[in-house]
Amino acid sequence: MALDRGRAARDEAAPAPRLTPDWPGWVACATAAVGFLACLVGWLAGGGGFSVPWAPSLDLHLSFRLDGLGAIYGLLATGIGALVFAYGTRYMTLHLEHERRGAVERWRFWPWMLLFAMAMVGLATAQDLVLVFVFFDLTAVCSYYLIGFDRSDSKARTSAVMALLVTVVSAVAMLIGAVLLYAAYGTFAIPELIERVGPSETTTVAAALIAVAALAKSAQVPLHFWLPRAMAAPTPVSAYLHSAAMVAAGVLVIGRVHRLLERSELVMTGLLVIGALSIVVGGVLALRRDRLKQVLAYSTISQYGYMVLLYGMGSSTSNGAPAFNVWANA
Known part of the structure; x- marks a missing residue:
């Protein structure tokens, strides 16, 4: 016991290791900046796209x-990413030094x-529901590893698992909805699908499943609990995924399939109700928090409710x- 206490005292007294400049972070920042310029040039040039058979x-x-969306x-x-990455190069250096990690x-x-x-970027430009599902799920996997980056912190590990479960299970709902639409309309x-889909029970069920996945990703009531954690x-x-990008993936999906969702009055009414509830619940809970990250989380829930x-x-x-x-929220 005395030996352990002595070792702990020496560890606390030892200076934190000084790390070299964060070159991996700057490479990530430069890559994001190049991606931003590519998106901007492509948009100004009128956009465009391509389609390659995968499983005909x-x-x-x-x-x-x-396209515009x-x-x-x-x-x-890419733009917010480049800015956050630039900030993160210094932050992560100090964070790792503080945590005594190499x-x-x-x-x-x-x-x-x-x-x-x-x-x-893949999710933003995908024109196929299966591709949307793949990129939608990939963001969930990335967030799991990033939320749980401080693996010695039990709170971070628990939060990572919770976020993964909510977003992955909801993504499965999206895939089921896509399969239902394929079975009914053949694509x-x-x-x-926008041209072929009409009002029907199948459309309502499929649209509801896709909407649930999107709403869970955007941390809307009642599936909002994962974001504050x-x-x-x-x-x-927190700045990139949970305020600017990951939660935006949900409303991006809604925007991409909005003309499909419009075929169901029930789903559109559900969006109205859930959006209004999220505005109120997120706003009220944000007012009751005094820690900045928690205020950011609940205010994000409220803003995405709008x-x-x-x-x-x-x-x-x-x-x-x-x-x-x-954009204003980001």
Whole structure:
């Protein structure tokens, strides 16, 4: 016991290791900046896209398009990402020094941050429901590793598992909805589904499943509980994933399939109600918190409630008003 106390005292007295400049972080920052410029140039050039057969027998294609909605969220993911990454290079150096962890830990952090940014760009430009599901799920996997980055902290580990369970289970609901639409209309391609889908019970069930997945990702009531707990992550993760990017993935999906959701009055009414509840619940709970990260979490829930509410109001407000609100919140 005395030996253990002596060793602990020496560890506390020892100075924290000084780390070299965060080159992996700057590489991630530069990559995000290049991605931002590519999205911007592509958008100014009029956008465009491509489609490559993946599994033709199932009508699966690697189909991407940089349209207005894709450009807005692609620029958000890469532009805000580059800024947060630049901030994170210094923050993570100090964080690792404080936690007495070596520079090798950077390689557990920055690849996941960069992969998340790439997944967001893929999600923003995907034109196929299966691709949307793949990128949607990839953001959940990245967030799991980033929230749980401080693996010695039991709170961070628990929060990471909770966020993973909520977002992955909801993503399965999205996949089931996509399969229902394919069974009824013979395609996973979103543009073709918009032309073919009509009001029906199948449409309502499929639209509801997709909406539930999107609402869970955007931390809307009653599936909002994972976001405040996810703030246990390092600050760059909280700033990027849980305020600007990951929660934006939910409303991005709603925006992408909004014309499908409009085929069901029940689903549109649900968006209105859930958006309004999230505005009130998130706002009230934010007022009752005094820790900055918790205020950020609950205010994010409230702000994304406005976006869901706008989508629930119908085509006259989409996609411009919610997208503008996403940028303002970020």
